[in-house]
Amino acid sequence: xxxxxxxxxxxxxxxxxxxxxxxxxxxxxxxxxxxxxxxxxxxxxxxxxxxxxxxxxxxxxxxxxxxxxxxxxxxxxxxxxxxxxxxxxxxxxxxxxxxxxxxxxxxxxxxxxxxxxxxxxxxxxxxxxxxxxxxxxxxxxxxxxxxxxxxxxxxxxxxxxxxxxxxxxxxxxxxxxxxxxxxxxxxxxxxxxxxxxxxxxxxxxxxxxxxxxxxxxxxxxxxxxxxxxxxxxxxxxxxxxxxxxxxxxxxxxxxxxxxxxxxxxxxxxxxxxxxxxxxxxxxxxxxxxxxxxxxxxxxxxxxxxxxxxxxxxxxxxxxxxxxxxxxxxxxxxxxxxxxxxxxxxxxxxxxxxxxxxxxxxxxxxx
Numbered sequence: 001x002x003x004x005x006x007x008x009x010x011x012x013x014x015x016x017x018x019x020x021x022x023x024x025x026x027x028x029x030x031x032x033x034x035x036x037x038x039x040x041x042x043x044x045x046x047x048x049x050x051x052x053x054x055x056x057x058x059x060x061x062x063x064x065x066x067x068x069x070x071x072x073x074x075x076x077x078x079x080x081x082x083x084x085x086x087x088x089x090x091x092x093x094x095x096x097x098x099x100x101x102x103x104x105x106x107x108x109x110x111x112x113x114x115x116x117x118x119x120x121x122x123x124x125x126x127x128x129x130x131x132x133x134x135x136x137x138x139x140x141x142x143x144x145x146x147x148x149x150x151x152x153x154x155x156x157x158x159x160x161x162x163x164x165x166x167x168x169x170x171x172x173x174x175x176x177x178x179x180x181x182x183x184x185x186x187x188x189x190x191x192x193x194x195x196x197x198x199x200x201x202x203x204x205x206x207x208x209x210x211x212x213x214x215x216x217x218x219x220x221x222x223x224x225x226x227x228x229x230x231x232x233x234x235x236x237x238x239x240x241x242x243x244x245x246x247x248x249x250x251x252x253x254x255x256x257x258x259x260x261x262x263x264x265x266x267x268x269x270x271x272x273x274x275x276x277x278x279x280x281x282x283x284x285x286x287x288x289x290x291x292x293x294x295x296x297x298x299x300x301x302x303x304x305x306x307x308x309x310x311x312x313x314x315x316x317x318x319x320x321x322x323x324x325x326x327x328x329x330x331x332x333x334x335x336x337x338x339x340x341x342x343x344x345x346x347x348x349x350x351x352x353x354x355x356x357x358x359x360x361x362x363x364x365x366x
Contacts, residue, residue: 023107033173071096073347074167076327076335078116078125081361089127090361097237098359100123108150111141116294116365119166121220124192125365126169127204140171142192143258153190154197160207164213167192172205172218184221190233201237206244206319209250227257241270249289256292263294276312278350280324286330286350291315293324293333293350303337307350316353323348325366332356334364 056290074092078101081090084280089102102113116127128144140157143150158169169192184203190196204218210229217229218238225244228237240246242265243257257264263283266273277283282295291307298304298318305324306317321335335347343362346355 004014041058070347073332073357074334074359076122077325077345077347077359077364077366079136079334079345079359079361079364080113080116080120080127086110089116089125091125092359099147102127102141102143102150104147105150109281111150112225113141115160115250115363117160117162118365119162120164120165122186123166126162128160129156130160140168140169151195153192153195154188157188158185159208161207161209163209163287164211170200170207170209170216172207187216187218187230189216200232204228208246211248216245219327225259241266241273245283247283247285249285250287251289255287263292276310277308277314280306284324284326286326288330291330291350293326295322295324303338305333305353306347307333307353315351319348319353319355321348321365326350327365327366332365336362336364 007334024165029082030155037113038314047250071092072095074096075094077092079090079092079233083100083103086098086103087287088099091101091342092098102222104108112129113127114129116125118125119199124142125145126140128140139152140154140160141150141151141182153169154171156174158174158268160169160171169190170188172184172187185205186199187199187201187204187207189198200216201218203221205221206217206225208217209215210217214233215231216236217227220228220237224242226242227240227244229240229247230237241257243259245257246255246266246267246366247257248255249267253268255266255268257266258281259271261279262275263277264273265276275292276292277294278293279295284293286307291309293305296304301322303322304318305321306314306319310312319335321333321337323336325334327350331350334347335348335363337344339345342360345359345364346358347362348354348355349356
């Protein structure tokens with residue numbers, strides 16, 4: 001919502017968003033299981049932006065079967081799994097056990113869930129409608145982390161993201177809405193406590209909060225992708241930088257931008273721009289701001305992930321998975337893996353890329 005980066009985290013990179021949602025609609029109508037969440041389009045294998053020693057770019061391979069003793073490595077992870085033919089939201093507790101969070105009340109059992117996004121204070125989880133099952137509920141929802149007080153917040157939206165202080169949600173109209181109306185996607189904001197919803201802008205997509213919590217970024221629908229910044233309190237939008245994103249560093253001093261299937265790093269004001277990783281997308285900052293996880297597609301057409309540092313050195317890559325989400329302590333990554341037996345989430349060692357646990361389910365968010 002990727003997450004955050006629903007991530008993007010309730011959303012996906014702009015180049016894959018429409019195909020993903022159209023596929024979800026077809027799958028919902030057929031009541032069949034769907035593959036994993038959106039990932040970068042095929043591109044050349046990721047490479048460092050500048051020459052690096054061969055040893056620093058070696059590929060990593062996940063272990064064949066992670067052991068049950070490592071289940072606690074997934075503590076705090078949110079994901080969705082099918083329950084009686086409809087996907088519901090789960091959370092992994094510190095002891096490694098899995099706990100259903102959505103659909104617990106009788107009136108919510110038929111709602112389902114997808115694309116969970118933790119609030120920054122870890123007290124709530126926002127999630128969208130199911131992408132498989134016998135129908136789609138056209139609403140965004142919030143539930144407390146303990147599974148209580150599940151409530152709708154708005155009509156169906158995308159690019160859902162929490163404000164830094166966990167008091168507001170930001171999103172845009174979904175493709176379902178715009179395809180039915182023929183209009184551009186609008187930008188919305190909601191006060192979580194009151195449920196009050198306000199239209200922030202008449203059109204735009206790929207929305208993100210700036211670290212100050214008082215501005216948002218978005219992409220206008222016209223021309224080549226270029227990122228605009230808009231004050232939440234009102235005012236005129238200002239162009240920031242060409243590309244898709246941005247993804248802000250934890251300290252707010254830098255940002256990552258996607259452009260032509262490459263990842264760029266720039267200062268927060270758009271200056272000092274430089275190529276970071278070629279042939280990659282879906283960037284995600286480590287919690288300490290020293291590394292970047294990214295997605296790619298290998299020569300066999302498999303979605304893979306990797307990690308690079310901020311000088312462009314790829315520390316490891318070519319590990320199966322998509323939509324990487326960092327653990328709060330920065331030691332692990334959760335990725336969605338496309339498996340013939342169904343969707344799985346793998347927990348990877350962030351230092352090496354080795355798999356240390358897996359859980360049946362998809363749309364992981366930490």
